[in-house]
Amino acid sequence: xxxxxxxxxxxxxxxxxxxxxxxxxxxxxxxxxxxxxxxxxxxxxxxxxxxxxxxxxxxxxxxxxxxxxxxxxxxxxxxxxxxxxxxxxxxxxxxxxxxxxxxxxxxxxxxxxxxxxxxxxxxxxxxxxxxxxxxxxxxxxxxxxxxxxxxxxxxxxxxxxxxxxxxxxxxxxxxxxxxxxxxxxxxxxxxxxxxxxxxxxxxxxxxxxxxxxxxxxxxxxxxxxxxxxxxxxxxxxxxxxxxxxxxxxxxxxxxxxxxxxxxxxxxxxxxxxxxxxxxxxxxxxxxxxxxxxxxxxxxxxxxxxxxxxxxxxxxxxxxxxxxxxxxxxxxxxxxxxxxxxxxxxxxxxxxxxxxxxxxxxxxxxxxxxxxxxxxxxxxxxxxxxxxxxxxxxxxxxxxxxxxxxxxxxxxxxxxxxxxxxxxxxxxxxxxxxxxxxxxxxxxxxxxxxxxxxxxxxxxxxxxxxxxxxxxxxxxxxxxxxxxxxxxxxxxxxxxxxxxxxxxxxxxxxxxxxxxxxxxxxxxxxxxxxxxxxxxxxxxxx
Amino acid sequence: xxxxxxxxxxxxxxxxxxxxxxxxxxxxxxxxxxxxxxxxxxxxxxxxxxxxxxxxxxxxxxxxxxxxxxxxxxxxxxxxxxxxxxxxxxxxxxxxxxxxxxxxxxxxxxxxxxxxxxxxxxxxxxxxxxxxxxxxxxxxxxxxxxxxxxxxxxxxxxxxxxxxxxxxxxxxxxxxxxxxxxxxxxxxxxxxxxxxxxxxxxxxxxxxxxxxxxxxxxxxxxxx
Numbered sequence: 001x002x003x004x005x006x007x008x009x010x011x012x013x014x015x016x017x018x019x020x021x022x023x024x025x026x027x028x029x030x031x032x033x034x035x036x037x038x039x040x041x042x043x044x045x046x047x048x049x050x051x052x053x054x055x056x057x058x059x060x061x062x063x064x065x066x067x068x069x070x071x072x073x074x075x076x077x078x079x080x081x082x083x084x085x086x087x088x089x090x091x092x093x094x095x096x097x098x099x100x101x102x103x104x105x106x107x108x109x110x111x112x113x114x115x116x117x118x119x120x121x122x123x124x125x126x127x128x129x130x131x132x133x134x135x136x137x138x139x140x141x142x143x144x145x146x147x148x149x150x151x152x153x154x155x156x157x158x159x160x161x162x163x164x165x166x167x168x169x170x171x172x173x174x175x176x177x178x179x180x181x182x183x184x185x186x187x188x189x190x191x192x193x194x195x196x197x198x199x200x201x202x203x204x205x206x207x208x209x210x211x212x213x214x215x216x217x218x219x220x221x222x223x224x225x226x227x228x229x230x231x232x233x234x235x236x237x238x239x240x241x242x243x244x245x246x247x248x249x250x251x252x253x254x255x256x257x258x259x260x261x262x263x264x265x266x267x268x269x270x271x272x273x274x275x276x277x278x279x280x281x282x283x284x285x286x287x288x289x290x291x292x293x294x295x296x297x298x299x300x301x302x303x304x305x306x307x308x309x310x311x312x313x314x315x316x317x318x319x320x321x322x323x324x325x326x327x328x329x330x331x332x333x334x335x336x337x338x339x340x341x342x343x344x345x346x347x348x349x350x351x352x353x354x355x356x357x358x359x360x361x362x363x364x365x366x367x368x369x370x371x372x373x374x375x376x377x378x379x380x381x382x383x384x385x386x387x388x389x390x391x392x393x394x395x396x397x398x399x400x401x402x403x404x405x406x407x408x409x410x411x412x413x414x415x416x417x418x419x420x421x422x423x424x425x426x427x428x429x430x431x432x433x434x435x436x437x438x439x440x441x442x443x444x445x446x447x448x449x450x451x452x453x454x455x456x457x458x459x460x461x462x463x464x465x466x467x468x469x470x471x472x473x474x475x476x477x478x479x480x481x482x483x484x485x486x487x488x489x490x491x492x493x494x495x496x497x498x499x500x501x502x503x504x505x506x507x508x509x510x511x512x513x514x515x516x517x518x519x520x521x522x523x524x525x526x527x528x529x530x531x532x533x534x535x536x537x538x539x540x541x
Numbered sequence: 542x543x544x545x546x547x548x549x550x551x552x553x554x555x556x557x558x559x560x561x562x563x564x565x566x567x568x569x570x571x572x573x574x575x576x577x578x579x580x581x582x583x584x585x586x587x588x589x590x591x592x593x594x595x596x597x598x599x600x601x602x603x604x605x606x607x608x609x610x611x612x613x614x615x616x617x618x619x620x621x622x623x624x625x626x627x628x629x630x631x632x633x634x635x636x637x638x639x640x641x642x643x644x645x646x647x648x649x650x651x652x653x654x655x656x657x658x659x660x661x662x663x664x665x666x667x668x669x670x671x672x673x674x675x676x677x678x679x680x681x682x683x684x685x686x687x688x689x690x691x692x693x694x695x696x697x698x699x700x701x702x703x704x705x706x707x708x709x710x711x712x713x714x715x716x717x718x719x720x721x722x723x724x725x726x727x728x729x730x731x732x733x734x735x736x737x738x739x740x741x742x743x744x745x746x747x748x749x750x751x752x753x754x755x756x757x758x759x760x761x762x763x764x765x
Binding site for chain 2: 107109111171175179183209211217224229230238515
């Protein structure tokens, strides 16, 4: 009887068919999947650029590609990964799919704007893709002036226009999330009953809404300066290129928190579910997201320690940057405390969560190194910085993204992924990641500068280790791609709640019906109420 | 007949993700205010650049500012304020369900906005003829700091240009709402879109209220 119902039941995937039903959909779940496909494409594109970078760096001479080409490779790697993968990654896919479900809503507040935001990402992506195919861009993903405005002879305008458009996608997603959290919560879903994933996406949305317009206007000015030759940042006219850096980092530092805050939200969900315990210090974890969002706006000057920024400003920015460590550490300590006396099961998502906690801690602590003025002067623009932010963005965000994807895959598709393969790939990714990026800390500390195709021979051993690690990492990333697609057809059918989780998204069928819930849920408990099942271990199969 | 159309409009208006019309109105209004916050941040980058350069090069900014025509600028400010007034009247008319009045006031707003943009185009054209466009043929009488003077005009064109772009988008919105209002969609129960269009229009107006003194009145501030 039940199986028959599962076979015939109408859900969001079989409610309508055809390409039009996807391209014109207003369903947040389908839009989440559209985002998933789009950013996966950009992830592998950015990965291809990274592969070429790592192969070039196998030998000390610049022999595989010319320096000009190398400049384009690391620029396009950065542009594809930052603006078209990491920024939309968790909020636009998992957030889009699950934020409304987790608060018991039928959809986001503005479904049409949600679809528009996907189209904006696609159009922006096409502009940048065009720039890449037409000849590339070589300014670095940071577009520093006056190189980007005056000297570079590459496709700066097309890339900048692409990022400008994609920025509005991010703004609209943020706007939609804020309004949805304020106005669409189900009866009984108070602010302090919301899952922490919702809190962290809310904090992220605030950054998206306040920060992204500043990047937009900055790129607009760069555009005007290149096209109309006005001179806001032109030193020849008395303009200040460092003003560009201030404006750019006013967005791009908080953007780091756009990437990592949703990841922290995912980890809060995973740690709780797989240790059968409520998150320790719920309120602290919730408010630490908000604190990170606020503090994130006050630290951009730490990217300008070696510019003409005054030393006193540098001291203040250094001090404020240290402050960000407090809410970040609160999260790490609370996750760890959640594990204490929990019934821990080592399902794949939990492996990713453990990976995140360790790697994020290393990335965060090395962040303190580069936030202190003296050490930063030594390691500025070296591989130390590269390693630091890859520990946050790859070791942090992508680990959590993959963890979340595994965790919610049964809900999204109605099928289980193959647990054995998934565990293996999680292990491969963890090992490959560390082999790739840990040597880069040492390289950077020894003085290897970023953005060079050639380097002194004594650095070769560490570079070879790093490239070897990148190969392992590539295998690790290809595996989920393959078995996720495989599971769509051959995966075990998933029930409504394979993990025995408490969230509202698990109280409806997998895959969810068109409007998420057959009737609007009424919430009577706090999030993560595992008191009934404490001590029980999830069977991982 | 009127009642039937009325009920029809309301059912048309409530989107499926909302439970009540009130929830929908609240959500839309909050969304609009958040959008306006993003607009403030958007313009904010330019205001920051202006603040820094004006405090770095006060004398040449004052000189460059004095080359703008204050009387035309002031007259245009009055035109824009009047357009905000007619916009308020349109919103009021929508709330009272006076369908003809909505259309008339929206058209008036559109005309006033059009006048503003026309005057703005005339001013820009003047700048072209006076060689006040940043670039190789730029020249401003009475100063050796041609580069710094170009910074002022770079900001002038960037800021008024971005403002004018917002006016054009606003005009597009007005045309859309005029057509919708002619169909009689808005009434005493359903008028949020007109209200939100009004918010946008006033926001663009307020930006100008800041731009006018910052760009036109610098030397007057210095007491010359």
